[in-house]
Amino acid sequence: MNLLTVLLALAPLQAPPSSEAAYARLKPSLFTIEIHSGNREAKSSLGSGYIVGPGGLMATNYHVVASFVDDPVRNQLRAKGEAGEFPLSLVQFDLVHDIALVRAAGVSGRPLALATAPPEAGERIISFGNPEGLGMSLIEGNANGFATKGVVPRLLLSMPLNSGMSGGPILNSRDEVVGTNVSVQWLSNSLSFGVPTQALRDLLAKPPLVVTEAALKAEMNGQIDAFEKKTLGALTEALRSNPPEPALLIGGARSKPLPPAFACWDNRQEFQREGLVKSQYGCDLQFTPAIEDVGPIASVQVQIEHFASAHGRYGFYGYLPSHAQSHQSVQPRAEGDRHLGSPECASNRVQVGPESWKMITCAVAFKEYPGFFDVDLAATSLSRPSEAMFVSLSFKGFRMKSALDLSRLIMENISWGGK
Amino acid sequence: MILAIRVLRDGVAIREQIFTATPIRIGRAPHSDLVLVDPTVSRDHARIERDQKGGLVIVDGAGPNGLYAGPKRVEAEPVSGRFRVRLGLAEIEIEEVSADATQPVSIEDLQQLDQRRTPLTWAGYMVIALLALNLETVLAPEFWSPFNPQRVVGVVWQNASSLVAILIFGSILLGLLKAAGRRVRMADVLRHFAVFTWLRPLAVALSLLGYYLLPDGLAASLRSWLPSLATVAFLAQAAAIRRPPPNRNFRWMWAAVFLLIVAGLDLTQSYAARRMGQPDIDQTVLPPIPVLGTGPLVSFEDYSAAVEAAGERSAAEVR
Numbered sequence: 001m002n003l004l005t006v007l008l009a010l011a012p013l014q015a016p017p018s019s020e021a022a023y024a025r026l027k028p029s030l031f032t033i034e035i036h037s038g039n040r041e042a043k044s045s046l047g048s049g050y051i052v053g054p055g056g057l058m059a060t061n062y063h064v065v066a067s068f069v070d071d072p073v074r075n076q077l078r079a080k081g082e083a084g085e086f087p088l089s090l091v092q093f094d095l096v097h098d099i100a101l102v103r104a105a106g107v108s109g110r111p112l113a114l115a116t117a118p119p120e121a122g123e124r125i126i127s128f129g130n131p132e133g134l135g136m137s138l139i140e141g142n143a144n145g146f147a148t149k150g151v152v153p154r155l156l157l158s159m160p161l162n163s164g165m166s167g168g169p170i171l172n173s174r175d176e177v178v179g180t181n182v183s184v185q186w187l188s189n190s191l192s193f194g195v196p197t198q199a200l201r202d203l204l205a206k207p208p209l210v211v212t213e214a215a216l217k218a219e220m221n222g223q224i225d226a227f228e229k230k231t232l233g234a235l236t237e238a239l240r241s242n243p244p245e246p247a248l249l250i251g252g253a254r255s256k257p258l259p260p261a262f263a264c265w266d267n268r269q270e271f272q273r274e275g276l277v278k279s280q281y282g283c284d285l286q287f288t289p290a291i292e293d294v295g296p297i298a299s300v301q302v303q304i305e306h307f308a309s310a311h312g313r314y315g316f317y318g319y320l321p322s323h324a325q326s327h328q329s330v331q332p333r334a335e336g337d338r339h340l341g342s343p344e345c346a347s348n349r350v351q352v353g354p355e356s357w358k359m360i361t362c363a364v365a366f367k368e369y370p371g372f373f374d375v376d377l378a379a380t381s382l383s384r385p386s387e388a389m390f391v392s393l394s395f396k397g398f399r400m401k402s403a404l405d406l407s408r409l410i411m412e413n414i415s416w417g418g419k
Numbered sequence: 420m421i422l423a424i425r426v427l428r429d430g431v432a433i434r435e436q437i438f439t440a441t442p443i444r445i446g447r448a449p450h451s452d453l454v455l456v457d458p459t460v461s462r463d464h465a466r467i468e469r470d471q472k473g474g475l476v477i478v479d480g481a482g483p484n485g486l487y488a489g490p491k492r493v494e495a496e497p498v499s500g501r502f503r504v505r506l507g508l509a510e511i512e513i514e515e516v517s518a519d520a521t522q523p524v525s526i527e528d529l530q531q532l533d534q535r536r537t538p539l540t541w542a543g544y545m546v547i548a549l550l551a552l553n554l555e556t557v558l559a560p561e562f563w564s565p566f567n568p569q570r571v572v573g574v575v576w577q578n579a580s581s582l583v584a585i586l587i588f589g590s591i592l593l594g595l596l597k598a599a600g601r602r603v604r605m606a607d608v609l610r611h612f613a614v615f616t617w618l619r620p621l622a623v624a625l626s627l628l629g630y631y632l633l634p635d636g637l638a639a640s641l642r643s644w645l646p647s648l649a650t651v652a653f654l655a656q657a658a659a660i661r662r663p664p665p666n667r668n669f670r671w672m673w674a675a676v677f678l679l680i681v682a683g684l685d686l687t688q689s690y691a692a693r694r695m696g697q698p699d700i701d702q703t704v705l706p707p708i709p710v711l712g713t714g715p716l717v718s719f720e721d722y723s724a725a726v727e728a729a730g731e732r733s734a735a736e737v738r
Contacts, residue, residue: 322564332696337696350719361729365730
């Protein structure tokens with residue numbers, strides 16, 4: 001009874017009177033964007049878009065049009081809006097920031113104005129999109145500045161975005177676009193992210209692309225290459241530097257801290273019956289871009305663990321192989337996959353600095369992007385009888401040399417000597 | 420010439436008679452040289468004689484039931500090696516025995532003759548074989564993993580199932596050896612298990628030692644191959660149980676056959692795994708020991724080259 005009263009009292013606050021007007025005012029500039037193979041009601045991908053320039057120029061996400069970029073021969077793009085249905089052509093895309101420009105010839109909706117500055121922290125915002133293709137919807141929420149982790153800038157939004165709203169505009173109270181819907185945190189309640197408008201401005205400044213299969217593939221290669229180099233450079237510099245922060249202590253292991261673009265978790269587990277104490281430290285690089293059907297680009301996951309065994313050393317070493325096996329994240333893949341090669345592995349006992357490791361590294365080649373790989377390393381220390389360090393490194397979408405150089409840098413930063 | 424003719428029942432000799440001259444008359448008639456008391460045998464069923472070239476030949480005596488060499492009815496058939504022939508429903512084996520020098524008797528042969536094979540002997544052999552299998556199990560480091568709490572249950576289960584497996588496999592082996600004409604008993608087969616099962620723990624012990632002495636890749640190959648070689652040796656030796664010597668070439672021949680089978684199975688399996696994209700990963704680690712430490716190590720540069728080669732293999736796969 002009391003709860004009901006509170007909810008009713010809150011209800012007027014959640015729906016300010018201006019939202020009906022905003023919906024009516026902005027709707028003509030909003031579109032649903034679909035990828036299809038010629039059938040009228042069927043589609044293979046669904047997103048949203050909004051007019052940003054003359055001649056029906058619209059902004060959306062790269063991941064909305066990704067399967068068109070992947071196969072422009074078999075796939076077609078179309079926009080559906082108040083004024084009807086229009087064929088679309090691809091103008092530009094930015095894989096890294098996840099944004100794209102498309103054009104619908106003959107559409108005359110009003111372009112939305114782009115904000116000159118990012119939203120203030122706490123600023124009220126509204127967003128549009130077509131969730132699950134059920135109908136253009138307005139969502140209200142707040143912008144909270146930029147996410148503090150990650151390799152690309154992302155607006156941190158408190159609003160419940162849904163699948164299908166990707167590519168819709170995020171607007172401030174003056175109807176200016178401050179960003180583009182991009183993603184939600186998986187399994188979270190209403191934690192969503194947006195692409196800041198600056199990325200869209202940069203893309204608008206570029207000349208339009210030639211849309212042929214070969215030209216798009218070359219553009220993809222160029223963008224992947226540039227992003228991989230940038231990420232490698234940033235990580236290498238951070239791993240080589242001597243930061244003032246104290247070293248990481250993971251049980252009896254010690255490591256130099258990882259760069260702040262990583263989101264990290266740590267944990268300690270005691271297995272009393274087994275006489276084992278396991279300390280874990282796991283990090284992954286946030287907001288890394290991904291290629292359709294292939295996976296993330298320049299993504300890094302680092303897992304450092306330490307085990308202390310109270311009982312016999314022989315059985316302890318008997319357990320370590322099954323533990324290493326559980327960390328090998330390269331999945332079996334039969335020959336003949338269009339996008340990825342079969343995993344191939346190398347294993348040996350390797351000396352890195354003063355420590356000796358049993359290392360297993362598996363590589364999966366990207367078939368359409370020659371020179372790029374998923375590289376997965378699992379290393380178990382060998383020098384102490386009743387204590388072990390374990391490192392698992394997962395590089396997705398890297399050049400082989402980059403993955404090996406980063407592996408070495410990370411491994412060299414790890415030593416005995418925690419608490 | 421010394422010719423041994425054995426009367427068989429169910430493939431096993433029940434009577435042997437020696438002849439030094441031909442012709443030899445075989446039949447149910449009391450005046451035959453070899454009397455076969457069987458209602459399907461004619462009075463003068465067959466005779467063994469020399470042909471023009473001096474070779475031994477068995478000739479049908481024109482009775483109603485005839486002479487069979489294997490499935491085929493014959494009028495006259497040259498005799499060679501251990502020649503088996505059926506007269507009606509009776510079966511005989513004819514062998515020309517050599518008059519070579521006397522072979523020495525080994526102590527082991529004598530002991531075997533003297534041994535009384537009782538169920539207790541069987542049990543003794545089986546216990547020895549099970550000990551070997553248990554040793555193999557406890558030598559493996561994963562057996563002692565703290566995350567393997569069901570050790571006792573595991574061992575009991577393994578022993579029970581191994582016991583059944585030994586009896587079943589032993590019976591099959593016994594049957595095969597008898598079919599090959601060996602005068603072999605279950606105790607012989609179980610004795611083979613008791614001796615040659617020890618090759619398994621030996622293989623495991625050697626591969627553990629190999630971990631510390633050999634480069635990692637070689638140690639891994641040893642680990643996957645030694646148990647197979649132990650099995651091959653076990654089978655090749657089993658093929659020669661109670662076979663009259665010399666047996667060296669015979670054993671090598673069977674070893675080659677079993678090696679081909681084992682290698683064939685292994686290659687098929689690894690080929691299938693490769694086609695399914697299941698990488699072959701060896702994760703084995705062992706604790707450092709005095710003197711040998713962690714065993715041979717390579718530099719990160721060498722390791723990187725191997726990883727790059729793996730990457731190239733993945734990239735080279737034909738679309």
